Amino acid sequence: MKLSTLVDLAKEYQNICLLGHIHPDGDCVGATIGLAMLLEKYDIPSTVLLKDLPDQYDFLPISRFVSDHMDEPADLIISLDASDPERLGIFGQLLAQGKKVINIDHHMSNTMFGDYNYVDAEASSTSEMVFQMIEDFSVMDVDIAKALYTGILFDTGGFKHSNTKPSTHLAAAKLISYGFDFSELIHKLFDVKPLKAFKAQGLAFERARTYMNDQILVCFLNMEDYQTFGIEKSDTESIVHYMNNVEGIEVAIFFYAIDEDTYKISFRSKGTVDVCKVAMNFGGGGHQKASGASIKAPLEEAILAVTKVVSLELEQKT
Numbered sequence: 001m002k003l004s005t006l007v008d009l010a011k012e013y014q015n016i017c018l019l020g021h022i023h024p025d026g027d028c029v030g031a032t033i034g035l036a037m038l039l040e041k042y043d044i045p046s047t048v049l050l051k052d053l054p055d056q057y058d059f060l061p062i063s064r065f066v067s068d069h070m071d072e073p074a075d076l077i078i079s080l081d082a083s084d085p086e087r088l089g090i091f092g093q094l095l096a097q098g099k100k101v102i103n104i105d106h107h108m109s110n111t112m113f114g115d116y117n118y119v120d121a122e123a124s125s126t127s128e129m130v131f132q133m134i135e136d137f138s139v140m141d142v143d144i145a146k147a148l149y150t151g152i153l154f155d156t157g158g159f160k161h162s163n164t165k166p167s168t169h170l171a172a173a174k175l176i177s178y179g180f181d182f183s184e185l186i187h188k189l190f191d192v193k194p195l196k197a198f199k200a201q202g203l204a205f206e207r208a209r210t211y212m213n214d215q216i217l218v219c220f221l222n223m224e225d226y227q228t229f230g231i232e233k234s235d236t237e238s239i240v241h242y243m244n245n246v247e248g249i250e251v252a253i254f255f256y257a258i259d260e261d262t263y264k265i266s267f268r269s270k271g272t273v274d275v276c277k278v279a280m281n282f283g284g285g286g287h288q289k290a291s292g293a294s295i296k297a298p299l300e301e302a303i304l305a306v307t308k309v310v311s312l313e314l315e316q317k318t
């Protein structure tokens with residue numbers, strides 16, 4: 001879908017809302033805010049609905065667009081970076097009242113829930129997809145560039161993940177030409193951590209367990225840890241990334257409690273095991289090398305169930 005097509009379509013509607021997924025990440029925030037700013041250039045107002053936005057993204061014009069509700073019922077919904085309606089959390093309910101739903105996403109597990117589905121599993125990020133929609137760069141400015149760059153940067157882990165393509169670097173090159181301090185942005189996005197996040201990492205790493213001859217690495221944080229250290233979801237984000245750096249590890253699995261006996265699971269794979277497939281076993285999804293799911297079970301049961309599936313996958317592949 002080209003931006004001009006989206007603009008023509010959007011002009012027929014009054015209340016446009018842009019939705020991102022639960023626990024908004026850099027790509028979700030960059031793509032929603034970036035597209036909202038682009039639409040604004042064509043005099044199309046929109047509201048970005050996001051919940052629990054970490055203040056990490058305060059360098060983007062959050063307050064201008066983001067709300068936790070719509071004043072009037074939405075008649076056009078644009079969902080960004082969400083593979084299925086469930087990923088939209090409470091905002092998923094809006095899909096029923098939206099007259100038209102546009103689904104823009106890069107997850108291969110996308111369920112094509114929109115009236116228009118613009119899904120590209122090859123794209124590095126939804127933010128890169130938004131960038132690729134632009135034909136007329138006269139509407140581009142430094143703030144839009146910063147938002148889309150943030151999304152690309154986040155989902156490629158700073159151009160390190162295998163989803164980084166020549167097109168990704170070309171997009172990034174064009175974006176930094178609008179002139180912003182990308183070095184500072186990278187530092188803010190990846191390096192700066194609150195002390196409690198540093199402590200949370202230490203705690204999780206200390207509990208490292210391995211399975212299948214040190215090929216599967218498991219770490220976890222439970223409800224008690226959250227209370228003791230005042231940890232939030234955003235404090236745990238890079239844990240699984242560091243786990244995947246351990247030499248010889250094929251699959252890194254990080255469990256973090258979201259309720260008593262309910263855990264979110266983050267998977268990372270070196271590539272031998274398709275962790276999207278594993279996550280789908282537990283009602284989740286994502287990408288081949290990075291995915292997520294959740295499980296309702298006591299911790300030890302949850303670890304046993306998940307490592308069993310991963311072990312089987314690993315056995316089949318090796």
Ligand SMILES: [Mn+2]
Nearest residue numbers: 027081126155
């Ligand atoms: Mn994404």
